[in-house]
Amino acid sequence: MHIDDLIEATNHYINSDELDRAQLSIPKEWAQGRTAYGGLTGALVYSAIRQKVGQDRVLRSFTCNFVGPVVTETDFGIEVEVLREGKNVTQVTGKAIQNGNVCVMVQAAFGVSRESKIEVLNTDRHTMRAPTKADFLPQIPKITPKFLRHIDLARQAGGLPFTGSKESKIDGWMRYTKPPKALTDAHLIALIDGWPPTTLQMLKWPAPASTMSWNIEFVYPHYTFSPKDWFAYQVRTRQATDGYAQTEANIWDPSGRLIAISRQTIAVFD
Ligand SMILES: CCCCCCCCCCCCCCCC(=O)SCCNC(=O)CCNC(=O)[C@H](O)C(C)(C)COP(=O)(O)OP(=O)(O)OC[C@H]1O[C@@H](n2cnc3c(N)ncnc32)[C@H](O)[C@@H]1OP(=O)(O)O
Numbered sequence: 001m002h003i004d005d006l007i008e009a010t011n012h013y014i015n016s017d018e019l020d021r022a023q024l025s026i027p028k029e030w031a032q033g034r035t036a037y038g039g040l041t042g043a044l045v046y047s048a049i050r051q052k053v054g055q056d057r058v059l060r061s062f063t064c065n066f067v068g069p070v071v072t073e074t075d076f077g078i079e080v081e082v083l084r085e086g087k088n089v090t091q092v093t094g095k096a097i098q099n100g101n102v103c104v105m106v107q108a109a110f111g112v113s114r115e116s117k118i119e120v121l122n123t124d125r126h127t128m129r130a131p132t133k134a135d136f137l138p139q140i141p142k143i144t145p146k147f148l149r150h151i152d153l154a155r156q157a158g159g160l161p162f163t164g165s166k167e168s169k170i171d172g173w174m175r176y177t178k179p180p181k182a183l184t185d186a187h188l189i190a191l192i193d194g195w196p197p198t199t200l201q202m203l204k205w206p207a208p209a210s211t212m213s214w215n216i217e218f219v220y221p222h223y224t225f226s227p228k229d230w231f232a233y234q235v236r237t238r239q240a241t242d243g244y245a246q247t248e249a250n251i252w253d254p255s256g257r258l259i260a261i262s263r264q265t266i267a268v269f270d
Pocket of ligand 1: 034068210
């Protein structure tokens with residue numbers, strides 16, 4: 001099932017009468033080990049939130065806590081609450097709830113653009129060559145996360161998970177394998193989480209790992225993206241101690257303009 005169908009089902013769900021709502025469900029092909037792909041669940045909750053916010057307000061900040069696994073092929077619902085709507089900014093929370101448990105909790109802040117005397121432009125650039133094809137991991141049954149059939153990754157630095165690498169960074173490009181109809185912020189959210197946690201490459205043997213929390217700051221202006229576009233990604237491990245890693249990533253559009261900064265805390269059970 002394409003991500004567009006899952007987003008459409010979510011929007012239909014949140015816009016329909018509460019009493020008439022059929023629950024949502026994510027197919028197995030979007031699994032990431034024991035849970036549904038976190039980038040997808042975060043994007044679906046965000047998409048439900050977006051339905052409750054005026055189009056003049058753009059997404060500035062997205063914060064997502066992965067409270068527990070979302071099981072695939074199992075019903076879940078989404079609840080959205082608009083916390084505050086000011087003249088400029090709207091703050092909204094959304095929760096994915098499965099079997100009575102909150103699994104994913106999102107808080108998003110949207111803001112209108114305003115005239116400002118302050119302008120500081122990003123100077124972080126990358127020098128990666130544009131990719132021609134995906135080259136990360138082929139679909140190996142029981143090894144490659146199923147959801148990766150939907151996302152093309154082209155790696156330029158960093159190692160593969162569980163290969164005892166000395167590096168703790170990854171550089172590469174990402175895009176949708178089958179382009180969506182249009183590339184919205186929900187699609188960007190689901191794309192940005194596609195790479196494995198940076199520290200897994202440092203392990204020699206497989207170990208469970210789970211992203212616990214994730215924050216994306218969106219940088220503007222955004223230009224129109226093609227659904228076929230590759231986006232550049234560079235992620236660094238800022239620290240990894242006590243079984244938790246903190247990582248920080250820059251995401252650039254195909255023209256080299258920074259569009260988002262993504263940070264995660266990942267629990268590694270090695
Ligand atoms: C050439 C090489 C090719 C290699 C090719 C393959 C590469 C492929 C790598 C991709 C690796 C993706 C790694 C990111 C995976 C997410 O990012 S998953 C998506 C989003 N995140 C989530 O769904 C996390 C949801 N949150 C949670 O599950 C819980 O809050 C946390 C984070 C696990 C909290 O930990 P806790 O309080 O200790 O939780 P608790 O319920 O007590 O469970 C702990 C147990 O869960 C286990 N556990 C934790 N995470 C997992 C997990 N993901 N799966 C299974 N068990 C897990 C622990 O090991 C521990 O096991 P035991 O010690 O009980 O045996």
